[in-house]
Amino acid sequence: MHNSQDFKTAATALCNAGRFIDSKGWVPATSGNFSARLPNGTIAITTSGKHKGCLQVDDIMLIDADANSLDGKKPSAETGLHTSLYKRFPNVHAILHPHSINSILVSKLFVDEIVLEDYELLKALHGITTHETRIVIPIFANDQDIPRLSHVVDDYLDTVTDCYGYIIAGHGLYTWGESIAEALRHLEALDYLFDCELRLHGARKP
Amino acid sequence: MHNSQDFKTAATALCNAGRFIDSKGWVPATSGNFSARLPNGTIAITTSGKHKGCLQVDDIMLIDADANSLDGKKPSAETGLHTSLYKRFPNVHAILHPHSINSILVSKLFVDEIVLEDYELLKALHGITTHETRIVIPIFANDQDIPRLSHVVDDYLDTVTDCYGYIIAGHGLYTWGESIAEALRHLEALDYLFDCELRLHGARKP
Amino acid sequence: MHNSQDFKTAATALCNAGRFIDSKGWVPATSGNFSARLPNGTIAITTSGKHKGCLQVDDIMLIDADANSLDGKKPSAETGLHTSLYKRFPNVHAILHPHSINSILVSKLFVDEIVLEDYELLKALHGITTHETRIVIPIFANDQDIPRLSHVVDDYLDTVTDCYGYIIAGHGLYTWGESIAEALRHLEALDYLFDCELRLHGARKP
């Protein structure tokens, strides 16, 4: 199973995504984790401790839908946040979690959520066709207890009809998509929109 | 026609322009579109939905002067803004439309227009020979109704003798030139001048 | 000894570290110096005067634990800061000293020290397992008298149980790790955290 073509394709795409994301400076110092759900429901996910800018296929492991390792490698502590999202959203096939400075600053300078509206780039988000749209990215307190944090996320997601990502304060963004390409598009768009909001309303580089 | 050497040359140049523009961070998340007018009056233009940092020749389509597809590919909604500019300016052979954050911030922080003067880099713009020049880049409200937006642009352009580009608020810059190289030079110069103005006169409040 | 495999491995890793660090803009104009302690206790260290973004193995020299040259090359004036740290910390095998602008600004805008807490990226530092951690990076006045500066550093380090790096004001950061990879991880994490703090709490006046 671990040697399937689906796994190899997904793992290679995750490695390439890592190089792209690192080129933006969003995964410093081995931070971040990325995953992709395979057609058979298993999940390819980065192991912890590797720099995401130089991932090799061997740095990607396979887990089942409940976050159990299928290849003997040790999953990252945050794996539960991935599996919980996959269970909630059947169409989601990729999740990206970088640690960009913009997401950190948003979490320190905005309260509970950041609202994004009136930007053409909102149209890069799945299903949005006009800048006259208002989306909310919630901000949750950081917590090393991942099941407890996952519960907070779930409680929030139960109350909304659509969501493109969330920020863990002082930590980073989670975003997702129907494919790795869509999740990357969502990531690029959200970080750009955070940058706009920060420079208009928030912190600026001294 | 689609396989002509002129088309291939222009399409390759547009792909290279995309890589350059993406290296600056100006076309995140599949945003932006670029075009070039061929000697026979047809227009090579990027199809929508592709990341402009990794364009292939196959991501470029051919349209006529009225924005009709000549190769069965579906043109982007904004194609009408390109064809309208080509009809107005017979010497223009390339149009670039990126979504840089600087152009977004200009549109949020300046009202109706941004004035650029007293910069040596103004000389990078066609026909300008001294920094003692004052140019205006108008800012138009964003609109998903492209014919209506195109009309607003046309009304403005009817009133001025020279124009190097315009900004659609919360959206991005349109700029153009007699060649792809000149349009790129105009783009680099305008974004640099926007950056200068933003850092000198832009948002400073906490 | 100079031709040992250990030296060649360390020297190559230092050259690669230099390219990475220069890609971040942290070692402009031949600034910075890097070292690695070999298993036999000798130290591979960059010679002075070379641009750290294009180091060759020949730009790395070998010294003993007391900073004496073992290969006839002339060590940099700051070599004493390296050997002093190696004597203090038996587990440290790599020291990196870049000149990032963030470290300069921290030294000009914060007094005596910068405190870092409540960031997930603190977990990139050796032994830290939760964002609910508070670390201090001390700031020392710059001094061209390296033995005297080293004495100031030593006096400080005698008073603390753990330390991930220090800043010399108007000069740059020293950080270290059990391996070159760990020192690089510490460097990336600390500069990112400095960036966050500067943008949150740094200079905001006109």
Added chain:
Amino acid sequence: MHNSQDFKTAATALCNAGRFIDSKGWVPATSGNFSARLPNGTIAITTSGKHKGCLQVDDIMLIDADANSLDGKKPSAETGLHTSLYKRFPNVHAILHPHSINSILVSKLFVDEIVLEDYELLKALHGITTHETRIVIPIFANDQDIPRLSHVVDDYLDTVTDCYGYIIAGHGLYTWGESIAEALRHLEALDYLFDCELRLHGARKP
């Protein structure tokens, strides 16, 4: 003469310098010019109108000490600023003139000059051995009349004993060195120091 090994070596080094300088964003839109004095007193200098990030040896021309073309190519209008510096400073063999945004902002936010002191990176400048040094970079008004501008520069340089560069307001920096490598080192150091001063005392990115 134009085909001499000295010319080819200098021209190749200028092309490489251009790629490095463009990678920093300091020569947008064909701006900037660079030169190197050959052992026989002739000068290799960039022709105008080429993007400095993709220079070829053919984009470098040869002039004599009085700025007369020796190969039929047309020298840039600013060539006189180069030849004037070479006449004044016998040891100078390279001059670099980029248009970085930092130099523009310095010229708009500081009056007449910028003072740099108490930075370790001052030691990257020729002959400086301690951060306890104070240097002045003068700022001159921009002028399209190059002989007149050159006269203003000369009058200033007559009054000082040492000078590492000057800024033309709204235009860019001139800096120089005994070799292309030294001029590049001076450029990297000065732009870094401008960045520090701007972020401490001047404009900041919105």
